[in-house]
Amino acid sequence: MSEWIFAAPLLCVVLGGLAMMLVDAFVEEKSELATTTAVILIGAAGISAALWSGDYGTAPTGSLMVAWLATDKLALVSDVIIAVGAALAALIAGGYLKEHDLERGEFYPLILFSAFGAMVLARSVDLLTLFIGLETMSLGVYALVAFRRTNARSAEAGIKYFLLGSFAAALLLLGSAYLYGATGHTDFVGIAEAIKTGAADSRLVLLALALIIVGLAFKISAVPFHMWTPDAYEGAITPVTAFMAVCVKSSVFVVMVRVFLVGLAAPELSSGSSGWPPALAALAALTMVFGNLGAMVQTSVKRMLAYSSIAHAGYILIGLVAAAKIGEQAISAVLYYLAAYTVSNALAFGALVFAGSSKREAVSYEDLAGLGRRNPMLAIPFLLAVLSLMGFPPTAGFFAKYYVFMAAVQAGGGMVWLAVLGALTSAAGAYYYLRVLVFLFMREPAEGAKVAIPMRSGYVITAMVFAGVVVLQMGVAPSSYLDIASAAAKLFT
């Protein structure tokens, strides 16, 4: 029974979500639900952290739990990243919903159920769990994107995301079906075994591979499957945007590690020119170039952050491709990047939410003009978030980029050029991140223009302080975080 303890973080989140639906009926002060949600999620992260020093991989392979859900350190790390990301999004929402009169109780259970789906997805070791996790997560997010029902853009974003998302899920499902047809297995280990022994029809496997890549690339919004991202990110309310950028992406990346490095790890698929590494490398290159170029021309900060999250997916993909060659080190780079990306983005979105209030939400660059002078305490988290996203020392983003580039250089060959492309595109990225700083510190609002008035909210401040501390900690003393990431990657490969 010992392996069942690994289900505890998941149970904590899902039972918490059910309880919240009940509690919602009795609570007057809705923003208290934000605290409760954050506590539940941090509790789940705490359980995962407590399991860290325990015993893994010793569970009998035939047991019910292990056949569906992973019980390794990678699962624990992804639990913590997702739960912390969701908790930060919930705290930001605590301030945001109250300020904008959107307080409706269903928000927090939806966040919890989506986070649960994301955690299941990141732990899945079977195509069926993968699909269930993905759908559980996505359904919650579809509803959350359209949360501001009365707003046309929000509804449009919800529909757009829902239609395209369903389409991608269908492709993924079709790919899974082909893979099952080719190998006769749905679990990753069995699939790998079948491909290795040559029992699988290789044409069918390649077709399945292509479909699965497309389905997953859609969720991480890799170019050219990114078209929905800017609209969905902009139409959704900002806390939901943060949740999508952080949790959805992280969980899909973790499951990509599992799919590609376990299920499709056979040499004929992971080396040479016909497997997934060249395809993902091409996606990475396209994503970095077009994500950064797209972000440059935006006039809305929120939309810029959407494009920047596309660009970041490109950098993470570099790590994933490198993992085909060097394994552990590249996987730990991916995990480190995900953690750094989670806190930096939560900080950026938190600061963006905080900069606006019910009278005027801060969305465009103009809204931020002169904020550094009017409210320096808000400008500092913004500065930190932007520097971290830019990959500037001494912040989390810098070491994240460093580890990913290091992994690429280690993998050698054409990967070095991918790292060079990554370096050049991050320089291009500096341009639009700097614009935020230009408006914060160097511009004054135009005469008579309405300026955004920062809100007051203890929730958002708590989220920003936490995220800010972690961003700095990961930038100044990255060692302990890296050790955790390597340990998770070690047990895994």
Next chain:
Amino acid sequence: MLLEFVVSLHLLTGDYTSGTYQYVANYDLVPAYGIAYTVGLDGISLWLVMLTTFVTPLALYASWTSIDTKVKEFALCFLFLEVAMIGAFIALDLFLFYVFWELLLVPMYLIIGIWGGKERIYASVKFFLYTMVGSLLMFVAIVYIATAYRELAGAYSFDIRKLSEVVLEGKTQMFLFGAFALAFAIKVPMFPFHTWLPDAHVQAPTGGSVILAAVLLKMGTYGFVRFAMPLFPLASHRFAPTLCVLAVVGIIYGAYCAWVQKDVKKLVAYSSVSHLGFVMLGLFSITRQGVGGAILQMVNHGISTGALFLLVGVIYERRHTRLLADFGGLAKVMPLYTLLFVIVTMSSVGLPGTNGFIGEFMVLNGTFLSRNLPTPFFFALFASTGVILAAVYMLHAVLKMFWGPLDNPENQGLADVGGRELTVLAPLIAMVFLLGFAPSLFLDRMNPSVEAFLRDYNRKLQDSNYNDNVHLLKAEASRSTTQQVALHVGDGQ
């Protein structure tokens, strides 16, 4: 900051006779990747650290009245800047160096962008992006060396003393040197990467210009002598003629541009391009006099150009214009100011008895003796026309500003240099003469390090030649083409 200078005086008492590093301190930061906090000084970095601690408080004090908004933040930026500058000069760990190198961009960016002139945002973004593009490529190169070191030695290290044991294969060296050289050449700035400099200088507040000219530009040349040349001796050997041609072009082009400027500050900015051409020429002549002269010239340029910017700042504060046409006959109303300006001009031009003379003489001498350059005579010849041109443009400026009729009514009744301004300028003037009459004070501490650098460099050059016969033949071929380039440039003048 004054305290900082007093503390740094203590460093002079160290033993610099052996040419090795003094005051070495070492703490591991990220043991898994061999990143450590390793700092130390030798006779080369000693003077740059002294220059930094000497000029920074003066620059801040000079801003006493000209900065009237956000004074606290300005001082904060200056302190951060000083930390990063000293850190970059004393870092012996390549990773640490990179962190400081990037770190000093932010305060400088803010200083130009917040307290600068009309076009400050354009100038600050241009400054930031130029430097960022170069340094990100350098970052990939740093990662590459560390990876190469790990393959040879079995563990990561970024310690420059360990990394310089690696002898890389010729073609790789060329690529990596190219990446480093681009980063440093942009910072120096070498022709044709200098276009950010006039913008940044003209828009920056006086204090910012002083630091930019006196210290920040030295980062580039220091980077060449401390990192690029010892790490890639073969590549530097092959690139040397090309870089020297660019240096000579920079000397003459910068001087011509300075000559035709209408704005005094822009004139001084272009004169920096010209002066740093001398430094680069000295470094890549790879002779004892050349390298020693180049390092001395770095310090000299810091003092005299720093003083020039301060003097321009003095007149700008009184008249709010810097156009040469607006002045004339100032000697009648501001005799003391005129005297100071003429002294600094003489030092900048390189009149015997001032600091500039010693440095330029050593550089030209070293260029003559260089066995590395194809036709040292022509290099030295064209470089010395730069000295003449320097006299032309500086004296042209002095003539326009101080002599002639005092015909502009606004210039009548201008106050002469005040007590505070004199306090700032006096130490600089004192240094001009101290370096001019007693250069051995400086050279004695510097020479052992320069000799050690050259010994090491030549030894490694032999090593890599030995390992790499094929590429050596190519070097012979490229040598003749660069000779043609040199002649071509000669025709152009």
